[in-house]
Amino acid sequence: MPGESVHPSYIRVLLTFMRNSLVRDMSFRSNFVIESVASTSWVFMNLGFYLLIFRYTNEIGAGSGWGKYEFFVFLSTTMFINSIIEALFMPNAQEFSELIRTGNLDFALLKPIDTQFLVSCRRCDWSSLANWLVGGSLLVYSLRQLTARAENPLQIHPLAFVLYPFFIVCGVAILYSLMISLSASSVWLGRNQTLYNFWFYITNFSRYPMEIYGGTYGTPLRAVFTFVIPVLIVVNVPARWMAWPFDVARSGPLSLFAVAATLASLMFSRWVFLRALESYRSASS
Amino acid sequence: MLATRCLSRPPRLGLQVGRTVGAGGSVERMPIIEIERLCKSYQVYQKKEGLWASVRGLFRREYRQVEAVRGIDLTVEQGEFVAFLGPNGAGKTTTLKLLSGVIHPTSGTARVMGHVPWKRENAYRRRFALVMGQKNQLWWDLPAQESFRLHQQIYRIPTSSFHQTLDELCQLLDVKNLLNQPVRELSLGERMKMELIAALLHAPEVLFLDEPTIGLDVVAQHNIQHFLRTYQQTKQITILLTSHYMKDVLALCKRLVIIAQGQICYDGSLTGIIDRFSTDKVVTLLFGGDRLPSQWEPLGRVLEVVGPKVKLRVERQRVAQVLASLLADYSIEDVSVEDPPLEEVIADAFNQVSRTSVPGAPLDRIVPGTRV
Ligand SMILES: Nc1ncnc2c1ncn2[C@@H]1O[C@H](COP(=O)(O)OP(=O)(O)OP(=O)(O)O)[C@@H](O)[C@H]1O
Numbered sequence: 285m286p287g288e289s290v291h292p293s294y295i296r297v298l299l300t301f302m303r304n305s306l307v308r309d310m311s312f313r314s315n316f317v318i319e320s321v322a323s324t325s326w327v328f329m330n331l332g333f334y335l336l337i338f339r340y341t342n343e344i345g346a347g348s349g350w351g352k353y354e355f356f357v358f359l360s361t362t363m364f365i366n367s368i369i370e371a372l373f374m375p376n377a378q379e380f381s382e383l384i385r386t387g388n389l390d391f392a393l394l395k396p397i398d399t400q401f402l403v404s405c406r407r408c409d410w411s412s413l414a415n416w417l418v419g420g421s422l423l424v425y426s427l428r429q430l431t432a433r434a435e436n437p438l439q440i441h442p443l444a445f446v447l448y449p450f451f452i453v454c455g456v457a458i459l460y461s462l463m464i465s466l467s468a469s470s471v472w473l474g475r476n477q478t479l480y481n482f483w484f485y486i487t488n489f490s491r492y493p494m495e496i497y498g499g500t501y502g503t504p505l506r507a508v509f510t511f512v513i514p515v516l517i518v519v520n521v522p523a524r525w526m527a528w529p530f531d532v533a534r535s536g537p538l539s540l541f542a543v544a545a546t547l548a549s550l551m552f553s554r555w556v557f558l559r560a561l562e563s564y565r566s567a568s569s
Numbered sequence: 570m571l572a573t574r575c576l577s578r579p580p581r582l583g584l585q586v587g588r589t590v591g592a593g594g595s596v597e598r599m600p601i602i603e604i605e606r607l608c609k610s611y612q613v614y615q616k617k618e619g620l621w622a623s624v625r626g627l628f629r630r631e632y633r634q635v636e637a638v639r640g641i642d643l644t645v646e647q648g649e650f651v652a653f654l655g656p657n658g659a660g661k662t663t664t665l666k667l668l669s670g671v672i673h674p675t676s677g678t679a680r681v682m683g684h685v686p687w688k689r690e691n692a693y694r695r696r697f698a699l700v701m702g703q704k705n706q707l708w709w710d711l712p713a714q715e716s717f718r719l720h721q722q723i724y725r726i727p728t729s730s731f732h733q734t735l736d737e738l739c740q741l742l743d744v745k746n747l748l749n750q751p752v753r754e755l756s757l758g759e760r761m762k763m764e765l766i767a768a769l770l771h772a773p774e775v776l777f778l779d780e781p782t783i784g785l786d787v788v789a790q791h792n793i794q795h796f797l798r799t800y801q802q803t804k805q806i807t808i809l810l811t812s813h814y815m816k817d818v819l820a821l822c823k824r825l826v827i828i829a830q831g832q833i834c835y836d837g838s839l840t841g842i843i844d845r846f847s848t849d850k851v852v853t854l855l856f857g858g859d860r861l862p863s864q865w866e867p868l869g870r871v872l873e874v875v876g877p878k879v880k881l882r883v884e885r886q887r888v889a890q891v892l893a894s895l896l897a898d899y900s901i902e903d904v905s906v907e908d909p910p911l912e913e914v915i916a917d918a919f920n921q922v923s924r925t926s927v928p929g930a931p932l933d934r935i936v937p938g939t940r941v
C-alpha cells in the first residue's frame with residue numbers, strides 16, 4: 285500500500301525548520317541584531333555581577349570545591365545550556381501553548397510525523413546562539429587559569445571531554461522535558477501565562493552549585509530540586525566533570541542519577557504530551 | 570488542456586479495491602467514509618457576570634454541556650463530492666475535525682479509508698487533507714514555496730513528482746509568480762490558493778474543505794470552484810465541503826447533507842431538497858395587453874411587478890390551476906416556472922428544522938430513497 289512504509293526523514297525536516305527560521309530571522313535583520321546584542325549583554329552583565337562578588341570572597345564556602353574559576357566553569361556551562369534552550373526550545377514551547385489556545389495545533393496534528401517532534405522543533409532562535417561564543421571564551425579562559433595555577437593545578441582527564449558534553453545534553457533534555465510539560469498543561473488550564481514565571485522560578489535554582497543549599501531551609505530545597513524536579517543536576521553534573529579533578533567516586537553516583545533522571549523526565553514529558561493531545565479540544569472557529 | 574491532462578493519473582485506490590454487490594444486484598463502490606452515531610460534546614465553563622460571581626467561580630465552577638455533534642450517521646463512497654450545509658454552530662466544522670482526527674469524539678465510531686481518524690496513524694494522515702478557510706497553516710513570514718518544501722519533506726514526496734505536482738497546481742490556480750512572496754503579503758484569495766496547494770501536494774485521496782471560499786470575491790470564488798471541479802473530476806478523489814455560499818454547492822456537489830443542531834436532517838440530492846423543503850414555485854408572467862388581474866391574492870404571493878412582467882410565488886400543487894385560469898382570462902406572451910433560489914430553499918430548510926426540534930430530541934431525518 286502506498287505510503288504505509290514511508291517515514292518522514294526527521295533529520296531533513298529538522299534542517300528545513302532551522303533553515304526556514306534562519307531565512308525568517310534574516311528577513312528581519314535589525315531585529316536579529318538587536319536580539320543578539322541584547323542577549324549577549326545580559327550574559328555579560330551576569331558575568332560582571334559574579335566578578336563583583338568574587339572581589340569579596342575566593343570561594344563559595346570553604347571546601348565546597350567552587351573557587352572563583354571553578355565557578356566560572358560552572359557559569360559557562362549554564363550559558364551553554366541556557367542558550368541551547370533559548371535557541372531551540374523556548375520559542376517552540378511558547379508557540380505551543382499559543383497553538384493550543386488558538387486552535388492552530390490542528391494543522392500540526394494532521395501531519396504524518398511525530399507531533400511532539402513537530403511542535404518542539406518548528407522554530408529556532410538563532411540569535412540566542414550568540415551566547416555560545418561568550419560561554420566558550422569564558423570556559424577556555426577559566427580552564428587556563430585552573431590548569432596554570434601554582435598550587436595543585438587542575439589536570440583535565442581526557443574522559444572529561446566526553447562526559448562534559450554528554451551531561452550538557454542530559455541537562456538540556458531535563459529542562460526541555462520540564463518546559464514542554466509546562467506548555468502542554470495549557471490544554472487543561474486554558475490560558476497559561478504563569479508558565480514563564482514558573483519557569484523562571486524553577487530554573488533560578490539550577491544556576492548555582494548545589495553545595496550552597498544547606499541547613500534547615502536549604503537541605504529540603506536541595507532534595508526537592510534534585511529528586512522531584514531535577515533541575516539542580518542540570519548544570520551541576522557537567523560542571524563537576526569539567527571543573528573538578530576527575531574523581532569517579534565523588535561525581536559518579538550523582539552522574540548515574542542524572543542519567544536516570546534524564547530518562548525519567550523525557551518519559552514523563554512524553555506522557556504529559558500525549559495526554560494533552562488526547563484532551564485537546566481545538567477552538568471553535 | 571495540457572494541465573488537466575497532466576493531472577489525470579489513476580487515483581490511488583487504497584482500501585477500496587474490493588467491491589461489494591449492492592442489494593439491487595448492481596455493483597457498488599465500497600464506502601470510503603463510514604460514520605456511526607458520532608457524538609461530540611464540549612464542557613464549557615459557564616462564566617457569570619459581575620465580580621462577586623467571578624470570585625465565587627474560582628471555587629465552584631459551573632459547567633454546561635455543548636452538544637456540537639449529536640449522533641451522526643453518514644456513509645460516503647469513493648469519488649463523491651458531498652456538500653455539508655447547516656446554519657452557524659450546526660456542528661459542520663466539528664464533524665470535519667473529528668474525521669481529521671484533530672479531536673476525539675465523546676462516543677460513536679468513524680472510519681475513513683479503514684482508519685479510525687483519532688488514532689492519528691501516519692498511514693492515515695498521509696492520505697487525506699483538511700483545508701480550513703478561516704485558518705492558515707503556511708509560515709506567515711516566509712514565501713509559500715518554503716512551506717511547500719517543508720511539506721515535501723514531511724510527506725517525503727520524491728523531488729520529481731513534487732515539482733510536477735506543484736507546477737500543475739500553480740498553473741491551474743494561476744499563482745506561479747506569487748510563490749516567492751511572503752505569505753503575509755498575499756491577498757486573502759491568493760493565500761487560499763496557496764493553502765489549497767499545500768493541502769494537495771501529497772495527492773490526498775480524501776479532502777475535507779471547511780469554507781474554502783469564505784471572504785473571497787465572486788471571481789476568486791469562481792476560480793476556486795472551477796479548480797476544485799477540475800481537480801476532483803480528473804483525480805476522482807472524495808471531497809466533503811462545507812460552505813455558506815450556495816454557488817459553491819450548485820457548482821460542485823450532487824449530494825447534499827444538511828446538518829442542524831448536531832444532527833443530520835437531510836441527506837440526498839439537490840433536486841430532492843427542493844422537492845422536500847420548497848413548497849412553492851416561482852412563476853414569471855409577461856402580459857400581452859394592458860389588462861392585468863386586479864387581485865393577486867387568490868393566485869399567489871407577488872414578488873415583483875415591472876411593467877407587464879410579474880413574478881409570483883405559487884404553491885406547487887396549484888401551479889397548473891393558476892396558470893390555466895390566467896391563460897384563459899388574459900393574453901400572456903411568456904411564462905416561466907422555476908424553483909425558488911437555492912439560498913431560500915436552504916433557509917426554509919434550516920428554519921423548518923429549528924422550529925420543529927426541541928433541543929435534545931431527535932430530529933426527523935429525511936432521507937429520500939433516490940440519491941443522485
Ligand atoms: N473547542 C470548542 N469548545 C467549546 N465549544 C465548541 C468548540 N468547538 C465548537 N464548539 C461549539 O460546538 C458547536 C458547533 O460548532 P461548529 O464549529 O462545529 O459549527 P459550524 O457548523 O462549523 O458553524 P459555522 O457555520 O459557524 O462555522 C457550536 O455551538 C460551538 O459553540
Ligand SMILES: [Mg+2]
Binds near residue numbers: 569661662663779
Ligand atoms: Mg465552521
